[in-house]
Amino acid sequence: MRGVLSSCALRAVVGGLLLSSVQAQMKVSSFDGNVTEEELKSFNDFVTTLKPGSDNIGNEWAQGHSGEQTKAMGLVYQIAGQQETLDQMLRFCDAVLSERNDLAKAPVGQHKIWTGGIDPVWPNNVSQNPIQTGGEQGDPVGHLANCANLILKTNNLYNKKVSTSIGDPQKYGATYLERAKTYLKEADTAMNNHILKRLLDVSNGDKMYFAKDSPYMGGKPVPWNQQMMFNYAFMNLCDAHRILKDNPTLLNKYKSIISASIDWFFHGGGVQTGKSKKGNPIYNWGYTMPKTSGEDSNHGSLDVAGFARTYIDGNYGITADQMKPFANMFVDVMTLGKGKYAGTVDGKSGDGHASDTSYIRSGYLFLAEFRPDAYESMMSADLAVGKTTKSADQFSRFLWVKHQRANAK
Numbered sequence: 001m002r003g004v005l006s007s008c009a010l011r012a013v014v015g016g017l018l019l020s021s022v023q024a025q026m027k028v029s030s031f032d033g034n035v036t037e038e039e040l041k042s043f044n045d046f047v048t049t050l051k052p053g054s055d056n057i058g059n060e061w062a063q064g065h066s067g068e069q070t071k072a073m074g075l076v077y078q079i080a081g082q083q084e085t086l087d088q089m090l091r092f093c094d095a096v097l098s099e100r101n102d103l104a105k106a107p108v109g110q111h112k113i114w115t116g117g118i119d120p121v122w123p124n125n126v127s128q129n130p131i132q133t134g135g136e137q138g139d140p141v142g143h144l145a146n147c148a149n150l151i152l153k154t155n156n157l158y159n160k161k162v163s164t165s166i167g168d169p170q171k172y173g174a175t176y177l178e179r180a181k182t183y184l185k186e187a188d189t190a191m192n193n194h195i196l197k198r199l200l201d202v203s204n205g206d207k208m209y210f211a212k213d214s215p216y217m218g219g220k221p222v223p224w225n226q227q228m229m230f231n232y233a234f235m236n237l238c239d240a241h242r243i244l245k246d247n248p249t250l251l252n253k254y255k256s257i258i259s260a261s262i263d264w265f266f267h268g269g270g271v272q273t274g275k276s277k278k279g280n281p282i283y284n285w286g287y288t289m290p291k292t293s294g295e296d297s298n299h300g301s302l303d304v305a306g307f308a309r310t311y312i313d314g315n316y317g318i319t320a321d322q323m324k325p326f327a328n329m330f331v332d333v334m335t336l337g338k339g340k341y342a343g344t345v346d347g348k349s350g351d352g353h354a355s356d357t358s359y360i361r362s363g364y365l366f367l368a369e370f371r372p373d374a375y376e377s378m379m380s381a382d383l384a385v386g387k388t389t390k391s392a393d394q395f396s397r398f399l400w401v402k403h404q405r406a407n408a409k
Contacts, residue, residue, distance in 0.1 A: 025046060025389065028389075031380070034406045048084075052091065056099065056122035056124050062229060079399055089147050094169065097182075102119065114214065119193065135223065135230060145236035192250075195230070198211060207261070222288070224299070227261045231258045238251050262318065272292050296350070297343045305363035330364050331378075333346065340357075364378070365379070369400075
């Protein structure tokens with residue numbers, strides 16, 4: 001009898017856990033009005049169930065699940081400033097920092113990479129010989145700097161101990177301010193001891209090229225989606241150092257590189273401006289310089305998300321008028337019909353990343369802010385009022401645009 005009861009109890013516990021997992025999904029309360037407490041709670045409940053990746057294999061901390069989920073937490077914290085959202089971001093940032101090559105034990109870390117050293121990087125493929133690095137290195141640095149920046153913007157958290165549910169298992173700092181300073185210090189370390197020291201060549205007017213001896217795209221311009229990864233890091237590093245007023249030389253160095261990247265795209269031949277069949281100004285650009293047309297839908301979404309982050313930051317001169325041609329491009333050119341979206345930014349389709357899709361890649365959702373007439377059709381393509389989703393990047397970007405619309409002046 002005791003065995004039967006134990007088995008039943010076990011099934012009840014397992015069933016409860018499974019039910020909790022099923023129930024923990026993000027729910028759309030409405031498309032209009034302010035972001036609701038129900039939506040925020042559903043987001044926080046969902047991310048609490050997530051497990052951070054154990055390494056960066058397959059770009060897990062870049063455009064993989066853990067990377068996109070960390071960005072989503074940061075974006076939702078910007079909307080509502082709820083500590084429970086930030087706490088989950090700390091949990092993920094503790095994980096990504098602990099997995100850095102020079103800090104983690106083997107087999108996650110301690111790999112000699114193409115430079116010949118055990119550099120402060122996050123390898124995405126340790127079976128390569130030599131182990132390469134590329135734009136994916138920007139995102140983990142960006143996560144750490146973004147979390148530090150968000151903490152530093154929240155003065156009332158500075159001397160508060162990190163929630164007991166998160167704790168300080170890695171000894172990165174017992175208080176939020178201590179944690180922020182650790183994240184910032186280690187983000188700077190990765191940036192200056194690998195990315196700027198060996199991976200990037202910014203000698204040509206601070207434009208980003210890969211170093212000539214890099215086994216990945218050596219000597220070539222950094223593709224736009226990868227510049228967005230590096231810019232994510234530079235932007236948040238700048239913001240954090242600006243608040244602390246601790247290193248103006250480093251701040252200006254980072255700012256000069258991100259400014260050069262933006263100028264290269266908008267004013268240095270990176271993008272072509274034209275008109276859609278509806279007469280609206282549109283953009284067309286390529287994967288990397290010197291290509292200036294036909295960027296594929298997948299990388300285009302990452303490009304757009306990067307420019308949207310920089311626009312939101314507000315320190316680099318990107319205006320709503322500059323963002324609108326991206327939106328026109330998506331609505332007028334890439335939207336081929338209900339449930340069909342082109343595989344390239346010039347309205348064509350091909351194979352692989354350039355295949356047409358039946359859904360909207362989440363980076364493009366930011367653009368609904370600049371085409372209010374298309375807002376509902378864009379959001380309802382893959383979301384529905386009263387329904388749920390498990391895509392944190394999709395849901396967070398919906399919440400951001402909803403928040404912007406409700407609070408527009």
